[in-house]
Structure formats: structure tokens, C-alpha cells
Amino acid sequence: MENNNIHILTNTPSLANHYVAELRNVQVHGDSMRFRRNLERLGELLAYEISKTLPYKEETIITPLSQTNTLLLTEQPVLATILRAGLPLYQGMLNYFDKAYSTFVGAYRVEEENTQLQINMEYLASTNLHDKILILADPMLATGRSLVRSYEGMLRHGKPKQVHFAAAIAAPEGLAYVREQVPEAHVWLGALDDHLNEKSYIVPGLGDAGDLAFGPKV
Numbered sequence: 001m002e003n004n005n006i007h008i009l010t011n012t013p014s015l016a017n018h019y020v021a022e023l024r025n026v027q028v029h030g031d032s033m034r035f036r037r038n039l040e041r042l043g044e045l046l047a048y049e050i051s052k053t054l055p056y057k058e059e060t061i062i063t064p065l066s067q068t069n070t071l072l073l074t075e076q077p078v079l080a081t082i083l084r085a086g087l088p089l090y091q092g093m094l095n096y097f098d099k100a101y102s103t104f105v106g107a108y109r110v111e112e113e114n115t116q117l118q119i120n121m122e123y124l125a126s127t128n129l130h131d132k133i134l135i136l137a138d139p140m141l142a143t144g145r146s147l148v149r150s151y152e153g154m155l156r157h158g159k160p161k162q163v164h165f166a167a168a169i170a171a172p173e174g175l176a177y178v179r180e181q182v183p184e185a186h187v188w189l190g191a192l193d194d195h196l197n198e199k200s201y202i203v204p205g206l207g208d209a210g211d212l213a214f215g216p217k218v
């Protein structure tokens with residue numbers, strides 16, 4: 001699907017389908033090194049797809065035999081992510097945008113019985129975002145609250161001229177919330193799933209991305 005600035009990798013046949021399948025599969029995703037690497041590989045694919053929409057300029061390169069013209073990015077994006085689960089997806093993006101500056105947010109969902117889901121944001125370390133192309137990567141876009149809260153916090157450090165949100169898996173409810181709150185954002189997804197369950201987990205989803213990557217939280 002490619003409409004209204006929403007791009008979903010698994011809607012067309014590619015290796016992205018393999019990586020998302022392994023992230024979900026209970027017979028595979030318990031191997032935390034493989035889980036992290038699959039998030040990283042998806043981050044690489046998402047970065048590559050986003051790179052096709054960025055501005056380029058023609059430059060002349062000298063080779064040992066001659067010279068040639070080539071297209072190079074006019075500027076590097078800023079890469080941002082949300083701890084913990086965002087780290088492997090972010091690393092994949094950094095592998096490709098290897099000169100990018102970075103912004104880190106520490107935010108997590110507080111999941112308590114019978115109360116509305118809260119987002120705790122305790123840490124924000126940002127480079128200047130004024131007039132930058134910002135890519136905010138977080139694997140799970142469930143209610144969308146973590147993404148929107150983190151983005152709003154980041155705006156204290158400047159208003160980007162272009163915003164991209166990248167996630168491995170999204171729920172329709174969270175996607176709608178993000179679109180409503182940040183309509184200017186371009187959204188890049190590995191997959192768009194069916195719904196959220198009563199605990200705001202994505203179904204079919206993959207479970208808890210942070211726990212699968214780094215172990216259960218106490």
C-alpha cells in the first residue's frame with residue numbers, strides 16, 4: 001500500500017516478508033540475537049526505502065581511470081529512536097545513513113491493571129532538529145502514544161522540515177492516532193496488523209519487542 005504517505009513493505013514480495021515472519025514466529029523469535037538482527041535488517045530495508053524519497057544532488061567523482069557523475073544525498077537525516085526496543089531498528093538505519101546524527105528518547109508504557117495506558121518519558125538527548133529531515137524509528141506502533149509523546153518532546157530541540165516515522169509492525173488504531181496527531185509525517189511500516197487487544201498489544205503482532213530483544217523487564 002502506498003497512499004497518504006503510508007508505505008508498507010510486506011504489501012509487496014521482498015525479503016522484508018522473511019524478516020517480519022521471523023520476528024513473529026514463536027519457533028524463531030526466542031533467539032534474541034536473531035530477533036535483534038531481524039529488526040536491524042528491517043531497519044536497513046526501511047532506511048533504503050526512505051532514501052529513495054530524499055533530496056540528492058549530482059556530484060563528480062574521480063576514479064583511478066576517469067571521472068563520473070553520481071547522485072549523492074544533499075544532507076543526512078537525523079535518526080531518532082525510543083529505548084529500549086528501538087535500538088536494533090535504529091542500528092539498521094544507522095548502518096545505511098552512516099553519517100547521521102542521532103537523538104535518543106527513554107520512554108516506556110506503564111501497563112497497570114484497570115488504568116489507562118500511561119507513557120513515562122524520562123530521558124531525551126537530542127541533536128539540533130531545526131530544519132532537519134527526521135526519521136524516528138520504533139519497532140512497535142501500538143496505540144501510537146510513545147511515538148507521538150516522544151516526537152512532541154523532541155520538538156523542544158527544533159522543528160524538523162520533514163518527518164518520517166518507521167516501525168516494524170503497526171496496529172490500525174495507533175496508525176490512525178499518529179496520522180491525526182502528526183499529519184505531516186511520512187509513515188514507513190514493515191507490516192500493518194489487525195487490531196490491538198485489551199492490553200494494547202498488537203494482534204497478531206509479535207509480543208513484547210523490548211523483552212524479546214533484551215530480556216524481561218522487572
Ligand SMILES: O=P(O)(O)OC[C@H]1O[C@H](OP(=O)(O)OP(=O)(O)O)[C@H](O)[C@@H]1O
Binds near residue numbers: 107147174
Ligand atoms: O504505541 P504504544 O502503545 O505507545 O506502544 C509502543 C511502544 O511499546 C514498546 O516499548 P515499551 O513501552 O514496551 O518499552 P521497552 O522498549 O522498554 O520494552 C515499543 O518499543 C514502543 O515504544
Ligand SMILES: O=c1cc[nH]c(=O)[nH]1
Binds near residue numbers: 085202206
Ligand atoms: O504489541 C506490542 C505493543 C507494544 N509494545 C510491544 O512491544 N508490543
Ligand SMILES: [Mg+2]
Binds near residue numbers: 085208209210211
Ligand atoms: Mg516492551
